[in-house]
Amino acid sequence: MNGVHDMGGMQDFGAVTPEADEPWFHHAWERRAFALTLAMGATGAWNLDQARSARESLPPARYLASTYYEIWFGGMEVLLRERGLVNAAEIAAGRMQEPARPIPRRLDAGNVASALALGASTRRTIPGAPQFAPGDAVRTMNVNPPTHTRLPRYCRGKPGTIVAMHGAHVYPDVNSTGRDEAPQWLYTVRFAARDLWGPHTSADAVHVDCFEPYLEAR
Amino acid sequence: MGHDHDHDHDHDHDHGHDHGGSELSEMDLRVRALESLLVEKGYVDPAAMDLLIENYETRVGPHNGARVVAKAWADARYREWLLADATAAIASLGYTGRQGEHMVALPNSARVHNMVVCTLCSCYPWPVLGLPPVWYKSAPYRARAVIDPRGVLADFGVRLPDDVEVRVWDSTAEIRYLVLPAQPPGTDGWSEERLATLVTRDSMIGTGLARTPEPRTTASP
Numbered sequence: 001m002n003g004v005h006d007m008g009g010m011q012d013f014g015a016v017t018p019e020a021d022e023p024w025f026h027h028a029w030e031r032r033a034f035a036l037t038l039a040m041g042a043t044g045a046w047n048l049d050q051a052r053s054a055r056e057s058l059p060p061a062r063y064l065a066s067t068y069y070e071i072w073f074g075g076m077e078v079l080l081r082e083r084g085l086v087n088a089a090e091i092a093a094g095r096m097q098e099p100a101r102p103i104p105r106r107l108d109a110g111n112v113a114s115a116l117a118l119g120a121s122t123r124r125t126i127p128g129a130p131q132f133a134p135g136d137a138v139r140t141m142n143v144n145p146p147t148h149t150r151l152p153r154y155c156r157g158k159p160g161t162i163v164a165m166h167g168a169h170v171y172p173d174v175n176s177t178g179r180d181e182a183p184q185w186l187y188t189v190r191f192a193a194r195d196l197w198g199p200h201t202s203a204d205a206v207h208v209d210c211f212e213p214y215l216e217a218r
Numbered sequence: 219m220g221h222d223h224d225h226d227h228d229h230d231h232d233h234g235h236d237h238g239g240s241e242l243s244e245m246d247l248r249v250r251a252l253e254s255l256l257v258e259k260g261y262v263d264p265a266a267m268d269l270l271i272e273n274y275e276t277r278v279g280p281h282n283g284a285r286v287v288a289k290a291w292a293d294a295r296y297r298e299w300l301l302a303d304a305t306a307a308i309a310s311l312g313y314t315g316r317q318g319e320h321m322v323a324l325p326n327s328a329r330v331h332n333m334v335v336c337t338l339c340s341c342y343p344w345p346v347l348g349l350p351p352v353w354y355k356s357a358p359y360r361a362r363a364v365i366d367p368r369g370v371l372a373d374f375g376v377r378l379p380d381d382v383e384v385r386v387w388d389s390t391a392e393i394r395y396l397v398l399p400a401q402p403p404g405t406d407g408w409s410e411e412r413l414a415t416l417v418t419r420d421s422m423i424g425t426g427l428a429r430t431p432e433p434r435t436t437a438s439p
Binding site for chain 2: 005007010011015016018019022025026027029031032033034035036038040052056067068070073076077080085086090091092095096100106107108109111112113115117118120121122150152154166172186200201202205210
């Protein structure tokens with residue numbers, strides 16, 4: 001989706017403003033919103049790509065005006081309501097009005113340490129062999145899918161070179177629909193910055209992690 | 219708050235017109251309300267939430283990454299392992315898990331400077347750096363890092379010689395990148411603990427350099 005979340009190369013947002021001695025959270029509610037997002041993510045009611053898709057599908061003006069934890073929280077409300085896990089009246093009241101729906105699992109306190117240490121690998125085993133190898137000349141597809149993708153606009157239809165192959169990983173473009181993890185070979189592709197931006201760049205190279213369907217041989 | 223009509227985007231109104239102090243208290247109320255609702259429904263365990271917060275506020279942070287970098291500076295074999303298989307080399311120090319499942323280390327030098335960004339969201343190697351700072355998640359950084367990394371570096375007060383090759387890495391999949399900053403001169407033979415004090419968070423993202431130690435003012439016998 002060509003959303004406002006796809007910010008690479010946009011201009012006029014101003015300077016980057018680092019904050020000295022920045023705290024982990026700036027408001028008490030950010031702690032709880034962060035932990036709620038992780039705890040609900042751990043239930044399996046939705047996957048990581050569905051969560052990202054929900055966040056980037058917030059209305060563009062709202063997305064740009066929100067802090068990152070506001071975006072996380074807004075995306076979570078959408079995911080909860082889409083699945084009927086809560087309804088709008090319950091969100092307004094902060095109290096249960098309909099029975100809970102089944103969820104795949106719940107993250108209990110006793111499982112937090114092991115869940116954190118384990119993480120959630122996206123590596124998968126798939127049959128066949130990767131089409132490309134490091135050193136291969138490729139071109140990214142010129143595509144504009146209306147659904148979630150991890151191929152940024154700034155590097156579509158561009159020539160690049162494979163610099164690494166990372167095995168097969170869950171493919172966000174399909175996993176975000178909830179149908180299938182549809183794993184695909186994952187590569188790091190190096191682009192000459194001038195092939196992306198012409199002369200208006202101070203970079204020499206930009207590397208993007210690209211799934212095999214994003215690429216064709218050149 | 220107009221939350222009682224059934225439309226996914228109703229919170230829009232609250233955000234668009236209500237800036238200033240009241241916005242913060244409104245978020246506080248909304249998050250509290252949703253938390254109590256999700257607890258009542260049995261979807262989340264509030265004690266698990268407390269542990270998640272405690273983990274990311276007290277255990278995980280750039281001190282983890284600093285230990286990785288210091289070890290790579292002090293130990294050539296560890297550096298070689300880190301560059302060949304960062305996931306395993308980092309896991310050997312106990313840093314594993316969420317947002318660090320697949321790691322790659324990028325060595326900076328006098329010739330090459332690497333900088334890491336996530337233009338699409340805010341992907342960041344949590345086990346070694348902790349949660350990302352606000353600027354890393356902000357539009358200015360996500361927009362500019364891939365087109366004007368030297369301009370971003372200037373915002374951080376860093377100027378690189380013109381002949382340094384600047385390479386940007388956009389974290390678009392689940393590979394997470396840790397920059398291995400160049401070891402400051404005059405630190406050969408330092409202990410890993412002492413070297414770690416020179417490693418900043420920004421030097422491991424590529425928006426900064428490692429600290430250069432103050433020259434010693436007292437002569438050693």
